[in-house]
Amino acid sequence: MNKEKTAKLFERFPFFHPESPITESLMGFGFECGDGWFQLIWDLCLDLEKEGSVQKVVQVKEKFGTLRFYCQTSSFEAEELIEIAEDLSTNICERCGENSVLSQLENFGKISGWISNICDKCKEKK
Numbered sequence: 001m002n003k004e005k006t007a008k009l010f011e012r013f014p015f016f017h018p019e020s021p022i023t024e025s026l027m028g029f030g031f032e033c034g035d036g037w038f039q040l041i042w043d044l045c046l047d048l049e050k051e052g053s054v055q056k057v058v059q060v061k062e063k064f065g066t067l068r069f070y071c072q073t074s075s076f077e078a079e080e081l082i083e084i085a086e087d088l089s090t091n092i093c094e095r096c097g098e099n100s101v102l103s104q105l106e107n108f109g110k111i112s113g114w115i116s117n118i119c120d121k122c123k124e125k126k
C-alpha cells in the first residue's frame with residue numbers, strides 16, 4: 001500500500017504501533033497489500049475500534065488473493081468482523097478497489113504460485 005494511505009491508517013487508528021520492534025509486530029513494514037483494499041481496511045478498523053477488544057494489530061497482508069489481518073489479542077466478536085472483511089476482499093480488486101471476483105484459485109501452483117485478486121481492467125494495464 002502506498003505511503004499516503006498507510007500514513008492515513010496509522011494516524012487515524014491507535015492499534016497499529018508501526019514503531020514496534022519486528023519481534024512484536026510487522027506493522028513497521030506497512031500494509032502488505034494493494035491500495036485497492038484501503039477502504040476495506042479502513043471500514044474494518046472503524047468496526048474494530050467500536051468493538052474495542054483489539055489493542056495491537058501485528059500484521060496486515062495479502063495471502064492467496066485475500067486479506068489477512070492478524071491481531072495480538074482479539075475477542076470472538078472482533079475475529080468475526082475480521083473474517084467478514086477477509087471474505088469481502090475476495091470481491092475487491094486489490095489494485096483499484098473495484099469489484100473483482102477472485103477466480104485464479106484453480107491456477108494456484110501452476111504458473112508462479114501467486115494468486116492475487118486483480119480485476120480485468122487492471123490486468124490489461126499490466
Ligand SMILES: [Zn+2]
Nearest residue numbers: 093096119122
Ligand atoms: Zn482493478
